[in-house]
Amino acid sequence: xxxxxxxxxxxxxxxxxxxxxxxxxxxxxxxRLEWMEHTPPFYAAVDLRNAGFKLAPVxxxxxxxxxxxxxxxxxxxxxxxxxxxxxxxxxEAKNLLLVPGVAWRNTYYQExxxxxxxxxxxxxxxxxxxxxxxxxxxxETFVLxxxxxxxxxxxxxxxxxLGVDGFDPCTILLNHDLAEGVPxxxxxxxxxxxxxPLHAAASQRRKSTYFQSYExxxxxxxxxxxxxxxxxxxxxxxxxxxxxxxxxxxxxxxxQADAVLAxxxxxxxxxxxxxxxxxIIKADGGRSGQGVVSLRSSAELDDPQRRQxxxxxxxxxxxxxxxxxxxxxERVSEAVAEPVVYTIDRYVVGGMYRVHAERGVEESLDAPGxxxxxxxxxxxxxxxxxxxxxxxxxPNRFYMYGVVARLALLAAAYELEATDPDAERFE
Amino acid sequence: xxxxxxxxxxxxxxxxxxxxxxxxxxxxxxxRLEWMEHTPPFYAAVDLRNAGFKLAPVxxxxxxxxxxxxxxxxxxxxxxxxxxxxxxxxxEAKNLLLVPGVAWRNTYYQExxxxxxxxxxxxxxxxxxxxxxxxxxxxETFVLxxxxxxxxxxxxxxxxxLGVDGFDPCTILLNHDLAEGVPxxxxxxxxxxxxxPLHAAASQRRKSTYFQSYExxxxxxxxxxxxxxxxxxxxxxxxxxxxxxxxxxxxxxxxQADAVLAxxxxxxxxxxxxxxxxxIIKADGGRSGQGVVSLRSSAELDDPQRRQxxxxxxxxxxxxxxxxxxxxxERVSEAVAEPVVYTIDRYVVGGMYRVHAERGVEESLDAPGxxxxxxxxxxxxxxxxxxxxxxxxxPNRFYMYGVVARLALLAAAYELEATDPDAERFE
Numbered sequence: 001x002x003x004x005x006x007x008x009x010x011x012x013x014x015x016x017x018x019x020x021x022x023x024x025x026x027x028x029x030x031x032r033l034e035w036m037e038h039t040p041p042f043y044a045a046v047d048l049r050n051a052g053f054k055l056a057p058v059x060x061x062x063x064x065x066x067x068x069x070x071x072x073x074x075x076x077x078x079x080x081x082x083x084x085x086x087x088x089x090x091x092e093a094k095n096l097l098l099v100p101g102v103a104w105r106n107t108y109y110q111e112x113x114x115x116x117x118x119x120x121x122x123x124x125x126x127x128x129x130x131x132x133x134x135x136x137x138x139x140e141t142f143v144l145x146x147x148x149x150x151x152x153x154x155x156x157x158x159x160x161x162l163g164v165d166g167f168d169p170c171t172i173l174l175n176h177d178l179a180e181g182v183p184x185x186x187x188x189x190x191x192x193x194x195x196x197p198l199h200a201a202a203s204q205r206r207k208s209t210y211f212q213s214y215e216x217x218x219x220x221x222x223x224x225x226x227x228x229x230x231x232x233x234x235x236x237x238x239x240x241x242x243x244x245x246x247x248x249x250x251x252x253x254x255x256q257a258d259a260v261l262a263x264x265x266x267x268x269x270x271x272x273x274x275x276x277x278x279x280i281i282k283a284d285g286g287r288s289g290q291g292v293v294s295l296r297s298s299a300e301l302d303d304p305q306r307r308q309x310x311x312x313x314x315x316x317x318x319x320x321x322x323x324x325x326x327x328x329x330e331r332v333s334e335a336v337a338e339p340v341v342y343t344i345d346r347y348v349v350g351g352m353y354r355v356h357a358e359r360g361v362e363e364s365l366d367a368p369g370x371x372x373x374x375x376x377x378x379x380x381x382x383x384x385x386x387x388x389x390x391x392x393x394x395p396n397r398f399y400m401y402g403v404v405a406r407l408a409l410l411a412a413a414y415e416l417e418a419t420d421p422d423a424e425r426f427e
Numbered sequence: 428x429x430x431x432x433x434x435x436x437x438x439x440x441x442x443x444x445x446x447x448x449x450x451x452x453x454x455x456x457x458x459r460l461e462w463m464e465h466t467p468p469f470y471a472a473v474d475l476r477n478a479g480f481k482l483a484p485v486x487x488x489x490x491x492x493x494x495x496x497x498x499x500x501x502x503x504x505x506x507x508x509x510x511x512x513x514x515x516x517x518x519e520a521k522n523l524l525l526v527p528g529v530a531w532r533n534t535y536y537q538e539x540x541x542x543x544x545x546x547x548x549x550x551x552x553x554x555x556x557x558x559x560x561x562x563x564x565x566x567e568t569f570v571l572x573x574x575x576x577x578x579x580x581x582x583x584x585x586x587x588x589l590g591v592d593g594f595d596p597c598t599i600l601l602n603h604d605l606a607e608g609v610p611x612x613x614x615x616x617x618x619x620x621x622x623x624p625l626h627a628a629a630s631q632r633r634k635s636t637y638f639q640s641y642e643x644x645x646x647x648x649x650x651x652x653x654x655x656x657x658x659x660x661x662x663x664x665x666x667x668x669x670x671x672x673x674x675x676x677x678x679x680x681x682x683q684a685d686a687v688l689a690x691x692x693x694x695x696x697x698x699x700x701x702x703x704x705x706x707i708i709k710a711d712g713g714r715s716g717q718g719v720v721s722l723r724s725s726a727e728l729d730d731p732q733r734r735q736x737x738x739x740x741x742x743x744x745x746x747x748x749x750x751x752x753x754x755x756x757e758r759v760s761e762a763v764a765e766p767v768v769y770t771i772d773r774y775v776v777g778g779m780y781r782v783h784a785e786r787g788v789e790e791s792l793d794a795p796g797x798x799x800x801x802x803x804x805x806x807x808x809x810x811x812x813x814x815x816x817x818x819x820x821x822p823n824r825f826y827m828y829g830v831v832a833r834l835a836l837l838a839a840a841y842e843l844e845a846t847d848p849d850a851e852r853f854e
Contacts, residue, residue: 025521028510028551032518073500077507080774083455084511091459094452124455347507 013053016232017400019225024399030224031346031406038413040346042085042173042195046405047354048339049326053273054231055400056326057408060210062200063101063177064342066352067119068111069372074350075119078342082123085345090170090193096125097162097169101176104131104152110142114150116175119344125171130155130164132176132183139165160190171195177202199419206284207321208238209419214411221407232404234324235263238284244311244320253281253310254298256322261297264324275327281310284319294325294363336360337373341405348402440480443659444827446652451826457651458773458833465840467773469512469600469622473832474781475766476753480700481658482827483753484835487637489627490528490604491769493779494546495538496799501777502546505769509550512772517597517620523552524589524596528603531558531579537569541577543602546771552598557582557591559603559610566592587617598622604629626846633711634748635665636846641838648834659831661751662690665711671738671747680708680737681725683749688724691751702754708737711746721752721790763787764800768832775829 020027045064046057070078086093098116103109117127129152139153153164162185163169171193174186178201186198198204215233222229237256243249257279264277281293293310300306310320330337336359341351353373356363417423447454472491473484497505513520525543530536544554556579566580580591589612590596598620601613605628613625625631642660649656664683670676684706691704708720720737727733737747757764763786768778780800783790844850 024548025551025553028549029521032510032514032551035514036518076504080504080507083459083774087459087462091463094456121452122455124452124459126452347510 013050013055013231016055016225016227019227020400020403023225026224027403030221031410034410035346038410038417040343040409041200041412041416042089043344044342044409044412046341046343046408048341048401048404048408049328050330050339050401051275051326052329053271053275054326055404056232056234057214057404057411058234058323058326058338060408060412061177062196062205062412063175063202065101065103065109065112065175066340066372067115067342068108069352070115070342070350075115077347078119078344078349079122081344081347081349082119084347086123086125086171088345089195093125093170095167095169095171096120096127097164097167097172098127098129099155099172099174099176100129100131100152102133104129104133107142107144110150111144111146113175114144114148116173117150120173126167128153128164128167128169130162132185155185157185160188161192162186162189179203197416197420199421200416203285204419205415206319207282207323208236208284208319210411210415211236211321211323213414213418214408217407217411217414230267232407234326235260235267236321236323238319238321240319244307250301250307253320253322254301257281257295257298257301260322260324278325278327280323280325282321282323284321336363339401340372341401343405343409346406346409348405351398351401351405440477440482440658443482443652443654446654447827447830450652453651454830457648458837461837462773465837465844467770467836468627468839468843469516469772471770471836471839473768473770473835475768475828475831475835476755477757477766477828478702478753479756480698480702481753482831483659483661484641484831484838485661485750485753485765487835487839488604489623489632489839490602490629492528492530492536492539492602493767493799494542494769495535496779497542497769497777502542504774505546505771505776506549508771508774508776509546511774513550513552513598515772516622520552520597522594522596522598523547523554524591524594524599525554525556526582526599526601526603527556527558527579529560531556531560534569534571537577538571538573540602541571541573541575543600544577547600553594555580555591555594555596557589559612582612584612587615588619589613589616606630624843624847626848627843630712631846632842633746634709634750635663635711635746637838637842638663638748638750640841640845641835644834644838644841657694659834661753662687662694663748663750665746665748667746671734677728677734680747680749681728684708684722684725684728687749687751705752705754707750707752709748709750711748763790766828767799768828770832770836773833773836775832778825778828778832 041062043062043064045061045066047059047061049056049058067078098113098120100113101109104113113129117129120127129150131152132155136152136154139151142150142152144150156163156165161168162172169192172186172189173195178186178198181203182198182201186194211234215229218229218233222232237260239249239252239256244253260279261277264279267273268275268277276296278294278296281295293306295301295306301310328336328338330339330353335355337353337355339351340354342349354370355373356370468489470489470491472488472493474486474488476483476485494505525540525547527540528536531540540556544556547554556577558579559582563579563581566578569577569579571577583590583592588595589599596619599613599616600622605613605625608630609625609628613621638661642656645656645660649659664687666676666679666683671680687706688704691706694700695702695704703723705721705723708722720733722728722733728737755763755765757766757780762782764780764782766778767781769776781797782800783797
């Protein structure tokens with residue numbers, strides 16, 4: 001199943017793609033050197049938006065789900081990447097404990113867990129699934145649509161280590177985003193690798209911190225290629241600890257929205273882009289994809305209903321990020337689509353399209369009614385040919401997606417270093 | 428294009444496969460620990476023979492060709508493996524010089540070179556091709572069937588470094604097997620990584636040394652799985668420096684052939700295998716696949732014609748290895764076939780079938796008239812499922828092939844350590 005792409009590739013993105021294709025060895029070497037200094041998140045899913053004139057990540061999920069949506073042809077890549085990751089982190093590793101998210105009773109999510117179990121088994125680990133759900137008090141076995149069985153066990157916390165009955169893991173892989181906070185069960189573990197680390201929890205991360213790291217990465221990378229970094233990153237502003245039900249809070253938000261909109265309009269003018277500027281307002285903390293509102297003008301905030309929607313959308317009451325909206329110009333069979341790129345360690349292991357038939361080009365597609373189609377990576381694995389006309393063929397597109405997804409990954413590495421509570425700082 | 432397999436899977440190999448499938452995490456961990464101690468050859472192609480009752484490597488080529496025969500779906504695996512290899516060997520690497528073999532004017536071989544150029548470019552290196560051929564005195568550009576161009580340049584040797592005009596590589600990748608000896612051009616290089624090292628040259632390697640290493644590896648691995656190592660390795664004996672035109676030389680060969688045949692017959696009896704034992708006689712040194720003669724009885728050596736064929740087949744005049752013949756029970760569309768598995772660093776990156784319509788199950792297929800069909804790795808990338816009936820589905824087969832190919836790779840690592848002239852020995 002190969003989605004039919006109808007991306008409108010016009011304007012600066014063609015130049016960006018051409019620059020990337022003629023710079024493959026330099027780009028890959030640059031990543032190689034960056035990964036010598038920075039540790040990539042263990043796994044991730046990066047949401048990209050290709051606006052035709054710019055390509056930018058809009059979310060980097062450090063607790064990725066839907067691995068079962070990758071094409072089977074891609075799984076050997078995931079296994080190989082997992083092998084490389086394990087070898088680096090803990091080559092003697094024998095046992096891996098996988099901690100699923102809240103949806104662990106959902107069959108589709110269980111298929112995702114089963115895919116992870118297979119990938120890490122094949123990479124050389126004994127894998128068990130242990131749920132944080134306190135209502136689970138005995139091992140449950142689920143029969144999946146492919147006939148295979150998946151066991152989910154209650155976690156057993158010893159004085160210093162976490163496991164499941166009769167299984168003491170050296171590595172614990174979280175697939176639970178911990179959006180409601182970090183449970184004590186996961187704290188003060190002794191000589192067990194916890195991946196990702198607790199400060200990557202959705203309750204701890206701030207989108208503004210992440211996008212600040214991303215801007216830094218995009219600037220470095222754009223310098224390497226001699227390009228405008230704006231082609232790769234969404235502009236953003238934030239309001240700190242303000243009360244959105246107060247006029248002062250709304251004024252801060254309006255000021256930020258106006259500032260971002262003005263910058264975006266300037267860029268549109270510079271490049272002769274005719275699409276109308278808009279901004280996205282979302283909670284700075286909390287789960288990915290929650291509470292997203294878009295505005296074309298700060299005046300919209302004078303509408304009390306619209307204001308209430310923003311207040312309702314907050315996971316944490318008072319921190320908000322205002323981000324340049326990146327429309328998506330991609331379609332799969334007429335429906336609006338955005339690519340999601342999956343990584344393990346520093347490697348791109350696959351991707352898919354998030355497709356929503358009822359959403360517009362400026363809206364979030366991470367919403368009920370969304371379907372997923374595998375990205376045509378497998379069919380387009382032919383490597384980019386130097387000298388080939390950019391945009392002429394799909395594989396080139398995917399190289400560019402892989403590059404920007406890895407920039408997003410590198411930004412998460414920067415972010416996690418900056419927010420690491422145990423880091424030694426020499427400043 | 429998926430070749431149709433008609434492998435007769437009966438007898439002990441089914442047990443071996445079952446044992447491997449239930450031991451995936453232990454096997455992968457074992458490899459992980461071995462690769463901590465031993466450096467895999469940079470790249471390799473391993474010829475396997477699946478006899479239905481045993482599965483063994485019969486040749487490990489450290490200067491593999493035919494990378495263009497891998498399916499395009501497999502190339503991202505090759506790129507990812509190449510990235511991991513470069514990161515380990517020389518992360519700062521910018522330039523790679525690829526030194527092609529004698530067939531560099533052959534179009535099919537040029538397509539193979541182009542595939543390597545693409546893989547290493549994509550992995551983050553600037554790649555140039557520089558030939559050892561002294562008749563080449565200016566850059567030649569070839570247009571390949573896909574329309575792309577391949578440049579081959581004359582090598583330029585400075586006082587201490589090797590390159591091509593205006594290009595100083597930090598890594599030199601040999602795809603020339605150096606069967607006629609090591610040219611001075613490649614010796615005494617200063618701070619350039621030469622891969623594989625010169626003592627891997629076909630003129631330096633001895634099959635007997637390799638198969639001794641392989642036996643050691645097979646024994647360790649079989650112990651891990653609680654299996655008979657014979658299911659994984661061909662028995663062998665060798666005659667050292669003897670003159671095959673003398674009666675004493677022939678007597679040594681007969682004694683070795685008798686000894687190996689007797690051991691093989693004992694094993695056949697033990698397992699109730701009805702196929703008739705035979706041995707292969709080949710030059711201990713020299714190019715892979717050259718000069719191979721098979722015998723069912725040492726009495727055949729009394730035939731002067733047969734004797735003459737052995738003498739004619741020698742690349743080096745006097746060293747001979749006698750090896751248990753492993754028949755192949757695989758067929759692709761009726762023709763006799765054997766799998767060839769490709770590796771980069773410690774990873775399996777693809778494979779193909781060597782198919783020969785006019786050869787028998789006991790004969791070498793590395794001969795004129797051979798065709799190659801991609802191994803169905805891509806189509807069968809579904810990972811083995813624990814509890815699935817072994818032999819029931821193709822993917823399991825390929826896991827087993829990947830394991831035995833990596834055992835062969837590990838043996839080459841042992842061999843190259845043992846034969847390294849620069850190694851420090853603490854014995």
